[in-house]
Amino acid sequence: MKIACIGTGFVGVVTSAVFAKLGNQVVGLDIDEKKIDLLRQGIVPFFEPQLSELLVETQKTGNLTFTTDYSQGIKDSDIVMIMVGTPSAPDGQADLKYVFAATESLAPHLKDGAIVIVKSTVPPGTNAKVREIIKANTSVNFEMASVPEFLKEGTAVEDTLRPDRAVIGVESDRARDILVELHKPLTSNVVIMKPESAQMCKYAANNYLATRITFINQISDLCEANGADIQEVIKGIGQDKRIGAHYWYPGLGYGGSCFPKDVKEIAAYAKSINENESLFIKIDDLNSKRIGRLMAGYDKLAGGFAGKTVAVLGLSFKPNTNDTRVAPCLEVIPWLLDHGATVKATDPKAIEEIKPLLPTKVQYLNDVYETIKGASVVILLVEWDEYKTLDLSKINSLMSEPKYFIDTRNQYNASSMETAGLKYKGVGR
Ligand SMILES: NC(=O)c1ccc[n+]([C@@H]2O[C@H](COP(=O)([O-])OP(=O)(O)OC[C@H]3O[C@@H](n4cnc5c(N)ncnc54)[C@H](O)[C@@H]3O)[C@@H](O)[C@H]2O)c1
Structure with missing residues (x-):
């Protein structure tokens, strides 16, 4: 054709x-x-x-x-x-x-x-x-x-x-x-x-997936309060065929070019037809506030970011793309700078794309270990394959105190980090 x-x-x-x-x-x-x-x-x-x-x-x-x-x-x-x-x-x-x-x-x-x-x-x-x-x-x-x-x-x-x-x-x-x-x-x-149903399918699919992410984040927050581990909870609920083991991503919330706008659009549509209690208004609100909430917690944990050097790993909105639309770093890095941190950042593909979107004082490096060198906190934002098997002992030797590794993608676990001499903070665990 x-x-x-x-x-x-x-x-x-x-x-x-x-x-x-x-x-x-x-x-x-x-x-x-x-x-x-x-x-x-x-x-x-x-x-x-x-x-x-x-x-x-x-x-x-x-x-x-x-x-x-x-x-x-x-x-x-x-x-x-x-x-x-x-x-x-x-x-x-x-x-x-x-x-x-x-x-x-x-x-x-x-x-x-x-x-x-x-x-x-x-x-x-x-x-x-x-x-x-x-x-x-x-x-x-x-x-x-x-x-x-x-x-x-x-x-x-x-x-x-x-x-x-x-x-x-x-x-x-x-x-x-x-x-x-x-x-x-x-x-x-x-x-x-019908065409109208097809268009609604797209919104329903993306809003469902965004809801799933928000749901598991809500459960993660409860896990943090009661000593449960969200990764264990996911294994447990995933065996239920009605629920499934796939598509559970506790973390900083959803980003990218589609979910944030598609949820906002359905939320705005709901308001326009007087559905003011719509679930999607709440989902949008929870997701919009999530990074600020978690960053405030990390700040406390690390004894304040002011004066510290923070290494940020991952600048795209997810792995295997250099798309930076609504990438978590766009909120995380300005937050760190506003709270007095010095920021070093790296990404396998998205450095050039992110540069114009962030303050010029961010220092970009291609090598992950060069990025971590001298930092007292590492924040893993995107689970690129390159960041899944980092040499933790080497990281320990490169970092300065308090040596916090904040893993917003739950790629590591506390015991391997502790063995390597690093303090670990995951999401919902
Ligand atoms: N990116 C995704 O993962 C994804 C997935 C599913 C659906 N969508 C949807 O698909 C649509 C496109 O998304 P995208 O990410 O490809 O957008 P994009 O911003 O990457 O590309 C849009 C393109 O349209 C071009 N354009 C704008 N006005 C034009 C005009 N008058 N004539 C010709 N070209 C014009 C722009 O120059 C640009 O190249 C959106 O509605 C998006 O929600 C995107």
């Missing part, structure tokens, strides 16, 4: 490359000329495992091209996928200005019979507005559909090549048949529904 992917960010590049690999003719379209120039040279402007190889391979076959020109990108496309960003507006609701701008630009070039898919995460009801904009700018026949994206940064290529399911929101049998055919090589598990 001939496909135009509008917006070549994280979702757009992965989706374009995967559909091109399946033998479709794909045009990736963005208004960011620099990004398109890089992509044309086979350079992915962010770090995502397996993506560079796939980009180069699919461009070589001629199945994937890139453009900034809407007429060129849209005129022959049977399927047009909108994948531009949808950040939160100041009131928490989804800011749809990029979706509507992209729609205005694509509409005059639309081919007769094209299917316009909204893949960006948008509130139910958005398709009606997109349809109105298109209708005002063209007289051709077209159909609207919603196919929300569930990929995870860090495993985006795998997730897109082998999704758990494809959720397809359509209004006609024709659109259903075409989109089932398009997704057939990826999964036979296609769930067909």
Whole structure:
């Protein structure tokens, strides 16, 4: 099929490359000329495992091209996928200005019979507005559909090549048949529904996962008060088939480009329909306050951060990505600086991305042990593989007193830290 992917960010590049690999003719379209120039040279402007190889391979076959020109990108496309960003507006609701701008630009070039898919995460009801904009700018026949994206940064290529399911929101049998055919090589598990339901699926999935993180953090806080160990509790509850052993991440709360905004959007939506007791308002509130609360506790534990050197390990929002949107360090490091600490920081991939977002007095180092050298507190923020098997005795020899290792990802345990002469603080244990 001939496909135009509008917006070549994280979702757009992965989706374009995967559909091109399946033998479709794909045009990736963005208004960011620099990004398109890089992509044309086979350079992915962010770090995502397996993506560079796939980009180069699919461009070589001629199945994937890139453009900034809407007429060129849209005129022959049977399927047009909108994948531009949808950040939160100041009131928490989804800011749809990029979706509507992209729609205005694509509409005059639309081919007769094209299917316009909204893949960006948008509130139910958005398709009606997109349809109105298109209708005002063209007289051709077209159909609207919603196919929300569930990929995870860090495993985006795998997730897109082998999704758990494809959720397809359509209004006609024709659109259903075409989109089932398009997704057939990826999964036979296609769930067909109304576009509004498909959009709600995306919000429900992300809000559920954010709730799970908040839930286990709440249990962690109780564990800290009563001597239980959250990792043991997770093992115990995980054996219950209704609950499951997967996706339990006690820590500083959820971050990244999706969960914070998707929870805020559902919370704002709930308020807008007078659901003022909505669970999601509370989840958003708990998560927003969590880092400040925990940092105050760590400050007390370490005898005050003022005058101390703190080594921060991990600057992306999670491992295997250099995406720094709502990364924990963006709150942790300013907190440390405000409380008088000197901060040294490292990350395998995200140093250059984080630099413009943090005060200039942060010292960045590529080597983890150089970062730890001279620090009296280490804070592990992201569980990159590189940080899972650190040489604890070496760390002891490099640190100065009081030698606290704050492990916000529960990668280590108190006994191995104590054996190495370090003071350990995990989450919920
Ligand atoms: N990043 C994820 O892990 C993820 C996962 C699932 C769903 N989503 C959703 O997918 C959507 C895109 O997310 P992302 O992370 O890829 O965003 P992104 O910010 O990485 O990329 C968005 C791209 O859209 C481009 N753009 C903006 N306006 C445009 C226009 N008028 N015409 C053409 N291009 C335009 C930008 O230049 C940018 O390259 C969002 O709605 C997000 O919530 C993201």
